[in-house]
Amino acid sequence: MIISRSLITGAIALSCFAMQAKSAPLSPKAKQWLKDEFHQSTLTKQQQEQELLWFQEAAKPYKGMTINVVSETIDTHTYESKKLAKAFYDITGIKIVHDLIGEGDVIEKLQTQFQTGRNIYDMYVNDSDLIGTHSRQNYVIPLSDFMKGEGKDVTLPTLDLKDFIGLSFTTGPDGKVYQLPDQQFANLYWFRYDWFNRKDLKKKFKAKYGYELGVPVNWSAYEDIADFFTNEVKEIDGKKVYGHMDYGKKDPSLGWRFTDAWLSMAGTGSKGIPNGLPVDEWGIRVDQCRPVGSTVARGGAVNAPASVYALTKYIDWLKQYAPPEALGMTFSEAGPVPSQGQVAQQIFWYTAFTRASLKKGLPVVNKDGSPKWRMAPSPHGPYWEKGMKLGYQDAGSWTMLKSTPSKRRKAAWLYAQFSVSKTVSLTKFLEGLTPIRESDLKSPVVTKLAPKLGGLVEFYRSPARTLWTPTGINVPDYPRLSQLWWQNISQAISGEKTPQAAMDGLGKQMDKILGRLERMGMKQCAPKLASKPKGADYWFKQPGSPKPKLANEKPKGKTVPYDKLVKSWQETAH
Amino acid sequence: MRIGRQLILGIYFLFIMLPIYWLVNMSFKTNEEIVSGLTLWPTSWTWEHYERIFTDPSWYMGYINSLQYVTINTLISLTLALPAAYAFSRYRFMGDKHLFFWLLTNRMAPPAVFLLPFFQLYSELKLFDTVWAVAIAHTLFNIPICVWILEGAISSIPKELDEMASLDGYSFPGFFTKVLIPQIRSGIGVAAFFCFMFSWVELLLARTLTSVNAKPIAAIMTRTKGAAGTDWGMLASAGTLTIIPGLIIIWFVRHHIAKGFALGRV
Numbered sequence: 049m050i051i052s053r054s055l056i057t058g059a060i061a062l063s064c065f066a067m068q069a070k071s072a073p074l075s076p077k078a079k080q081w082l083k084d085e086f087h088q089s090t091l092t093k094q095q096q097e098q099e100l101l102w103f104q105e106a107a108k109p110y111k112g113m114t115i116n117v118v119s120e121t122i123d124t125h126t127y128e129s130k131k132l133a134k135a136f137y138d139i140t141g142i143k144i145v146h147d148l149i150g151e152g153d154v155i156e157k158l159q160t161q162f163q164t165g166r167n168i169y170d171m172y173v174n175d176s177d178l179i180g181t182h183s184r185q186n187y188v189i190p191l192s193d194f195m196k197g198e199g200k201d202v203t204l205p206t207l208d209l210k211d212f213i214g215l216s217f218t219t220g221p222d223g224k225v226y227q228l229p230d231q232q233f234a235n236l237y238w239f240r241y242d243w244f245n246r247k248d249l250k251k252k253f254k255a256k257y258g259y260e261l262g263v264p265v266n267w268s269a270y271e272d273i274a275d276f277f278t279n280e281v282k283e284i285d286g287k288k289v290y291g292h293m294d295y296g297k298k299d300p301s302l303g304w305r306f307t308d309a310w311l312s313m314a315g316t317g318s319k320g321i322p323n324g325l326p327v328d329e330w331g332i333r334v335d336q337c338r339p340v341g342s343t344v345a346r347g348g349a350v351n352a353p354a355s356v357y358a359l360t361k362y363i364d365w366l367k368q369y370a371p372p373e374a375l376g377m378t379f380s381e382a383g384p385v386p387s388q389g390q391v392a393q394q395i396f397w398y399t400a401f402t403r404a405s406l407k408k409g410l411p412v413v414n415k416d417g418s419p420k421w422r423m424a425p426s427p428h429g430p431y432w433e434k435g436m437k438l439g440y441q442d443a444g445s446w447t448m449l450k451s452t453p454s455k456r457r458k459a460a461w462l463y464a465q466f467s468v469s470k471t472v473s474l475t476k477f478l479e480g481l482t483p484i485r486e487s488d489l490k491s492p493v494v495t496k497l498a499p500k501l502g503g504l505v506e507f508y509r510s511p512a513r514t515l516w517t518p519t520g521i522n523v524p525d526y527p528r529l530s531q532l533w534w535q536n537i538s539q540a541i542s543g544e545k546t547p548q549a550a551m552d553g554l555g556k557q558m559d560k561i562l563g564r565l566e567r568m569g570m571k572q573c574a575p576k577l578a579s580k581p582k583g584a585d586y587w588f589k590q591p592g593s594p595k596p597k598l599a600n601e602k603p604k605g606k607t608v609p610y611d612k613l614v615k616s617w618q619e620t621a622h
Numbered sequence: 623m624r625i626g627r628q629l630i631l632g633i634y635f636l637f638i639m640l641p642i643y644w645l646v647n648m649s650f651k652t653n654e655e656i657v658s659g660l661t662l663w664p665t666s667w668t669w670e671h672y673e674r675i676f677t678d679p680s681w682y683m684g685y686i687n688s689l690q691y692v693t694i695n696t697l698i699s700l701t702l703a704l705p706a707a708y709a710f711s712r713y714r715f716m717g718d719k720h721l722f723f724w725l726l727t728n729r730m731a732p733p734a735v736f737l738l739p740f741f742q743l744y745s746e747l748k749l750f751d752t753v754w755a756v757a758i759a760h761t762l763f764n765i766p767i768c769v770w771i772l773e774g775a776i777s778s779i780p781k782e783l784d785e786m787a788s789l790d791g792y793s794f795p796g797f798f799t800k801v802l803i804p805q806i807r808s809g810i811g812v813a814a815f816f817c818f819m820f821s822w823v824e825l826l827l828a829r830t831l832t833s834v835n836a837k838p839i840a841a842i843m844t845r846t847k848g849a850a851g852t853d854w855g856m857l858a859s860a861g862t863l864t865i866i867p868g869l870i871i872i873w874f875v876r877h878h879i880a881k882g883f884a885l886g887r888v
Contacts, residue, residue: 116834121848129680145834148680150844153829160830164738166745168833233849380852384657400850407654442849 074101077138082471085131089474090487096471099206100139103466106202107140110459114143117460119173119444120151123403124231124480128467132476136466144463151175152300155527158447162187165451170460173230176217176443177307177519178526182227183220184570189448190224194461202458204465211470211485213513214443216322221337221521221573227445230468231482234516235308235440236507237263238386238397240412241422241610249281256280262607264427267314267361269605270395274369277392292369293382293391294362296541301379303534305362305396307519309440313395314358315431316349318593323520324436327593330529331355331555332522332562337573339524339562343555344594345581350558351551352594354431357601359540359547361429365395366541375541386421387412395426400442402481402504419502422610425512430601438515444482483508503614510617524565524575532557642865648858656854671859681860684839687753688822689867691836694757695764696817700810702761703768708802710769711776712784722773725766733826736762741830755831756838760821767820768813775809776802811878818871822864839864 078100082093089096119125129146137143147169149157154172161168162185182188195203209215209225218227243249244261253261257272264270277291296302311317312329319325327333331350332342342348349355366374371390374382383401386394389411405421406413412420426439446464448457466472474488478497481504483489489508498505507513523529532554540550562575588596648656649671650664675681709715710722736759744755783805787797803810828838843860846853872879 118833121845122850147834147837148845149841150847151849153841153844156830157833160738160741164742164745166742166750168750380847383851384653388658398849404851409654 081135086472086475088493089471090491091470099471103140107142107462111141113459115170115460116145117171118147118169120154121148124482127479132467136463142459161449161451167452170452170456171464172447173444174447176227176445180521180523181526184524184573186571187449189450190226192224199461202462211487213486217443217518218445227447229443229445229484231444232484233400233442233482235396235398236423237426238423239393242420243392260607262609263424265606265608266427267429268602269607270427272605278369289390290371291392292365293385293394294366294370294374295377295382296366296375297378298538299378300534303530306533307530311355311358312437314354314429316354319435321514322517328520328522330523334522339575341577342558344584344587347587349594351555353597354595355551356547363541421502423503430598431595437517441516441518443518506614506617528561645858646862649862653855671855684842687836688838691753691757692821695760695821696814699761699764699768699817703765703772707769707772707776710773725769728766729763737830744831751833751835753836756828759827764817764820767816771813772809775806779805808878808881811875815875
């Protein structure tokens, strides 16, 4: 009886669906978009049509609404704002204002909405570095819950969450997905492939340092290569060259340089992917999921020898090997410098600059449009061990707030999914070079394009990729804690404080904020500072981070030929 | 002696014009040229940045929004400040001096302290993201300075004028609009100029009280700085265009400003 009833219900549902499908074919405008814009996709045309048809139908209750979303300004988002928002309107009738503002302003708006509970934007593209903040506060809707409950009818059946390469970055300590990745870029090692292959330079390098010139595996080799180009080679084709590039202006962007990955590259923190556990690359120790301190005295590592070493090397290299103007530059001023043709290598280079470094006519681009440079995994410092993160990945991700009215956030969710759907994601990748889906990376279109992108595709296809991760869940309040970094670090750059004193000061201030957060209370995993810290001696005797000072911080340099590196990736990928 | 003076003036002029020249110069260069080295004038001349600003509504609407709230603010500030300044100048009442001073203290508080209260208030009044929110918020800072300037201007006019106008048969509103305002137009010019200057360059409140529909140009300009570098050319072009309304205002009120400054209150 029950079976027959469910059979009848099923049959009715099926016939309704068939009727609906018959009564509402894909609109001609949507078909036009498929033909003109989204013709490159990992889906077949028929699958694309089905996906768009789903959007067309699911959006019906929200037709005529105007939805405001916001993101920072990079090529990917500009494409979304100009093209995808328009396509979405033509397909669904929901008008999208995809606002583009500076990243700092996005955070400011987000915080204003947190604090006042008043809706400013219906959804935000916010870096996943805030995952620790979002999962502890009560402002953000966990998408896992939303997709199962309130937003079930507006969740794309073909969203395929497992296909997202950055999903672990946006997952909270409770295992729930809080944000949906929309664009990703990494920070990698960048070098002049053409110079590194010059026989005269290779010979000269080997004679002086005793090993081959190649992609540095450790910081010792990076330092040697920096010294080689700045002090030995000095000039190439009549132009002054430098073996290093960085930035050092007292500016908030100086903080990213450190909190993104620098300490973990040196070897601060514990093993663990995406972030070290119990101690992460910010030097914050957690017990279960509760932060217990960042200074060594509390089991943290922000002022541990590895961190002090990281800061010291950063300052030394900046002053000794980089162009003199680098000291007064910010992140965005320093970014385009390597593509001006005077820099041989850069240890901390953001792939967001890929597109800008491939423009024809630049000194680092061949006449046929192929790059004279390559990107490769960054070298690691002496404290680094296998199993630790090695670099940073920025994952701008769709974030939904509780203070947004239900109907508005549902409509915004439709657009967010559209912007990452398989129908459009490959085209979006080709525009902005910020991959989010495994399926796109594996597509033949991307294979064909790979040689023109200087190693971007090879890196993203390699198993090494998983070691490049954003800030994780140990950081309970990103905006409050991150602003301490640049202020303390700049004191070490100017010489006001020694690197050790600067990191001690930073650790004290971080612990103070953790204490304040503990008193304030958080939804889950609030900090819990011990009333009596166990002291540095105790912690240095424990295995793992914080690690005691190494007797020799400059082991022998080690390099690897770039072509061999790429080949090893290709072998492991297949 | 005269040549020496001209030389000093010339150097001074060069000194103050150099940043503006550099801004305009950069606005006609491509980004590649800007970051690749020092060129005194554009070698690869381009209009692309201006073209983008004038064809993309998400850019040019910023100018329209800013001009709207600046105009509304100047009108509200002057309309409210004129009678207040007259009262402070002509009447003695209890606490007048304290009240006058209190008005000025509003300007002593940094705009940042009003951010969240204003945001809450204007959201409640459904004015958030409208030009009215910014215009009204700016009056908090502009009315005091207007009252201060206009009080000085009115006080410089003998009180006998009021009485003569009354004898001539002017009603009070008639006297105010036909006799008093023409007499103090220099002061009004200066006051309007200050309202414009404050409102046009103020970013903090204007940015917080708007999101998409009434966003000021200064907030839009922040988008030139992103994770993939700074769009220097766009920033310079947008910056050059923000100078123009100020130049126009100064051109119109330049004679009044000279006289207004001579009144001594500013």
